[in-house]
Amino acid sequence: MSERGQKGLQPGSLRIDLALAGVVCVATVVLLITAASAQTNYLIFSPENFVDTMKTVGVNVSAVNAALAKQDFPTAKAQLIRSRERLALTITFWRDRKKDDAITILRDALRQMDDLDTLLSASPVDSGAASSLVKQIGANCQACHAAYREQDQSTHAYRFKPGLVQQR
Secondary structure (H helix, E strand, O other): OOHHHHHOOOOOOHHHHHHHHHHHHHHHHHHHHHHHHHHOOOOOOOHHHHHHHHHHHHHHHHHHHHHHHOOOHHHHHHHHHHHHHHHHOOHHHHHHOOOHHHHHHHHHHHHHHHHHHHHHHOOOOOHHHHHHHHHHHHHHHHHHHHHHEEEOOOOOOEEEOOOOOOOO
């Protein structure tokens, strides 16, 4: 092989640098296309997930109220943490449906739960302030239910208002 041909294939040569740049560009485009297609129409938080989560939240919030009534603050705090952790997951459901008002209500409820957690961590616990926060959290729950859920009058079970589940 001639001296000229050998120089073109040595590391650091323009020919190899351009070839590597081309491979990197093609790989990047393939990865971006794959990532974009993987994100479309991927159901992250289904209506069934939402219902199951809200049932769990309801049980835990009831336990918070019962523990506060007994002034059992450590139990109230533990149940509150579980409630908050589960409720926070529902943001995906609301984002998927582009419901900014529900997201605002959710964030307010989560902030109030954080405030209640802080109150329950204090010594002594201000039970009056804790009761007030529980009422505010409940008001947020009711606001969201009023906007997006309806209650069966005979069973008292909640269901989505018509059209919400199909919106995506």
